[in-house]
Amino acid sequence: MALDRWIALIFIVFCCAYGYMAFFTMDQDVPPFMQRNPVWPSTFPKVLAVLGILVGLVVLLGLEKPEAGKEPSATEINYRRLHEYKLGQALALLGLMVAYALLLRPAGFLIATTLFLIAGSAILGERKVHIMVPVSLLAALCVWYLVQQVLGIFLRPFPFFLGN
Amino acid sequence: MLEGILIGLEAAFSIKNLLLVVAGCLIGTFIGMLPGLGPMSIIAIMIPIAITLGDPAAALILLAGVYYGAIFGGSTSSILLNAPGVAGTVASSFDGYPMARKGQAGKALTIAAVSSFAGGMMGVILLMIFAPALSSLALLFHSAEYFALMVVGLSAIAAFAGTGQVAKALMMTVLGLILATVGEGALFNMPRFTLGMMDLQSGISFITLAMAMFALPEALFLVLNPARGSGGDGGPNKITGLRFSRAEGRAMLPVIGRQSVQGFFVGVLPGAGATLASFLGYAVERNIAKGEDQAEFGHGSVKGLAAPETANNAACTGSFVPLLTLGIPGSGTTAILLGALIALNVTPGPRLMTDTPEVFWAVIISMFIGNFVLLILNLPLIPYIAKILAIPRNYLIPFILFFTLMGAYIGQNNATELLMLVGLGVLASIFRFADYPLAPLLIGFILGRMLEDNFARSMQLYRGMDFIWERPMTLGLLVLAAILIVLPSYRARRAKARAKGVADGD
Numbered sequence A: 001m002a003l004d005r006w007i008a009l010i011f012i013v014f015c016c017a018y019g020y021m022a023f024f025t026m027d028q029d030v031p032p033f034m035q036r037n038p039v040w041p042s043t044f045p046k047v048l049a050v051l052g053i054l055v056g057l058v059v060l061l062g063l064e065k066p067e068a069g070k071e072p073s074a075t076e077i078n079y080r081r082l083h084e085y086k087l088g089q090a091l092a093l094l095g096l097m098v099a100y101a102l103l104l105r106p107a108g109f110l111i112a113t114t115l116f117l118i119a120g121s122a123i124l125g126e127r128k129v130h131i132m133v134p135v136s137l138l139a140a141l142c143v144w145y146l147v148q149q150v151l152g153i154f155l156r157p158f159p160f161f162l163g164n
Numbered sequence B: 001m002l003e004g005i006l007i008g009l010e011a012a013f014s015i016k017n018l019l020l021v022v023a024g025c026l027i028g029t030f031i032g033m034l035p036g037l038g039p040m041s042i043i044a045i046m047i048p049i050a051i052t053l054g055d056p057a058a059a060l061i062l063l064a065g066v067y068y069g070a071i072f073g074g075s076t077s078s079i080l081l082n083a084p085g086v087a088g089t090v091a092s093s094f095d096g097y098p099m100a101r102k103g104q105a106g107k108a109l110t111i112a113a114v115s116s117f118a119g120g121m122m123g124v125i126l127l128m129i130f131a132p133a134l135s136s137l138a139l140l141f142h143s144a145e146y147f148a149l150m151v152v153g154l155s156a157i158a159a160f161a162g163t164g165q166v167a168k169a170l171m172m173t174v175l176g177l178i179l180a181t182v183g184e185g186a187l188f189n190m191p192r193f194t195l196g197m198m199d200l201q202s203g204i205s206f207i208t209l210a211m212a213m214f215a216l217p218e219a220l221f222l223v224l225n226p227a228r229g230s231g232g233d234g235g236p237n238k239i240t241g242l243r244f245s246r247a248e249g250r251a252m253l254p255v256i257g258r259q260s261v262q263g264f265f266v267g268v269l270p271g272a273g274a275t276l277a278s279f280l281g282y283a284v285e286r287n288i289a290k291g292e293d294q295a296e297f298g299h300g301s302v303k304g305l306a307a308p309e310t311a312n313n314a315a316c317t318g319s320f321v322p323l324l325t326l327g328i329p330g331s332g333t334t335a336i337l338l339g340a341l342i343a344l345n346v347t348p349g350p351r352l353m354t355d356t357p358e359v360f361w362a363v364i365i366s367m368f369i370g371n372f373v374l375l376i377l378n379l380p381l382i383p384y385i386a387k388i389l390a391i392p393r394n395y396l397i398p399f400i401l402f403f404t405l406m407g408a409y410i411g412q413n414n415a416t417e418l419l420m421l422v423g424l425g426v427l428a429s430i431f432r433f434a435d436y437p438l439a440p441l442l443i444g445f446i447l448g449r450m451l452e453d454n455f456a457r458s459m460q461l462y463r464g465m466d467f468i469w470e471r472p473m474t475l476g477l478l479v480l481a482a483i484l485i486v487l488p489s490y491r492a493r494r495a496k497a498r499a500k501g502v503a504d505g506d
Helices: A003-029 A032-036 A043-060 A079-084 A087-107 A109-123 A129-150 B002-012 B015-033 B039-053 B056-081 B087-101 B105-138 B143-159 B166-180 B206-224 B226-230 B246-268 B273-288 B291-296 B302-318 B320-326 B332-343 B357-390 B393-412 B415-433 B439-461 B472-505
Strands: none
Touching: A003 A043, A003 B166, A003 B415, A043 B166, A043 B439, A087 A109, A087 B206, A087 B393, A087 B415, A109 A129, A109 B393, A129 B393, B002 B015, B002 B056, B002 B357, B015 B039, B015 B056, B015 B357, B039 B056, B039 B206, B039 B332, B039 B393, B056 B087, B056 B105, B056 B302, B056 B332, B056 B357, B087 B105, B087 B273, B087 B302, B105 B246, B105 B302, B105 B320, B105 B357, B143 B166, B143 B439, B143 B472, B166 B439, B166 B472, B206 B332, B206 B393, B206 B415, B206 B439, B246 B273, B246 B302, B246 B320, B273 B302, B291 B302, B302 B320, B320 B332, B320 B357, B332 B439, B393 B415
């Protein structure tokens, strides 16, 4: 089974769970005065759940025929060639983003961002440390200045133990 | 209308707004040039900045400038590298790139800029004529019609997704609508589908979703497949000689005239947008052209470059018509703009022109200014701006990822949002792998709340589903939506049956 049909299957399961919540659990919380309304908080989700299951089935069962003889081009992304791609780099960058999300508050914006940019280019194979470090530091400082001073959004610049 | 134009002039010609147009166009051109980053990603990244400006007119002016700039920048990389940064400029590479290979890159860029300018200008003029008319018609609409109209919009977007893709696009739309039901709606005052998580109480942030759907997968794909970023054959072509001859100008003129009108109306249709307009424009002009002219298409024809460039810019302007008059976005990009407007407490729709005319007219006037900026400022600067194509990807990609993260963070000031961004981004990449279109998801998400509000209001007014039968316009629109969804697969089946018949005959 191709990936798109697996996704459709998962989507149908998701819609069933969503529909279960809409049909069987949500209406218990509706206060009595709202029960006389023609439309409840669960009305629209119920419609969506049914629609979702129907559309998902159309995709899953392949009722709609794809265009024949369409070749994916070399620059288009294709999961069948995933092993040829630089999957490790992409996963490492995703991990780096998660680490950034977790470190942003405790380490402060400047340190977290500089490290993120250095590590990001290092993952992609950059080895010129004398360029990477100043570029990252400068970028972090510029963005911090723009966001905090120009746009007026608070970003904690330093680690938590340095105050502010 | 004159009064409105004066209001718009006054608003748009403040120093701040002029600077915003220039900045927007420049930023858009810069980033739009990077292969793989489309206007949607750029606008998504710019939204937190636009929102913090606080002034809806200024925000829209900035974002519209970015949008125009991105389309212009996209055509630059199409011409120089044969690596379109934007789907709407793919058709420009058909003739633009051969022209650049012949050493006429400068001329190709000028033709692209001039036809973009003409298309954009013509589009704005048509917008000024049609938007007020359409919005006075739209004032007659009730919530029932709004509900039906949004259903039509969503089905049209799915129907234009392409052969064999309609069901997938519909699936994404439903998923977007489902995601929109998460959190506490204004209508019922009770949290829904939050699974007890505090972070979901206010729903999923649309900026996070927009970043996750467009910016993040693009960046990841650039990492996964380096060939995607470079495209073409290596380094950019040299830019020399920006002039084109008088004869070429004369050949372009009718093309520009036809395509700016056609492109505009294609752009008005929900779901069609700049991409379809540019391909259609190219195809139409190739069919109209005769003899030698036609043979030149694909080998550096002036007409073949002018057609898609005019059409895509006119279509970009056209796509603002449903957004500004009905409050219904017809494309991913205008959906993001709609989200930004809602975040700024402006609800686009027929009342926009009467309630906040300064927003409406300032946007229109700034479109004029934006077109001038692109022609006068960006064109001479292009040889320098094109240097950005030489930035090594080792630096580019971490920065794109960082700006994506920043965009989600500034909007919410919440680190959990970043984790959500990564999660949704991975999900979006998987969808892209499986060839699911993502724009319908985002449009569904943004329209979801409004769709439900209007649905609930009509249900309450008519004490049930009767509004569908009692209001003929609602019924008509819903029937139209059904036809739009069924038509593509019906036509595909018929074409297949016919093809089979022919084969049997042989």
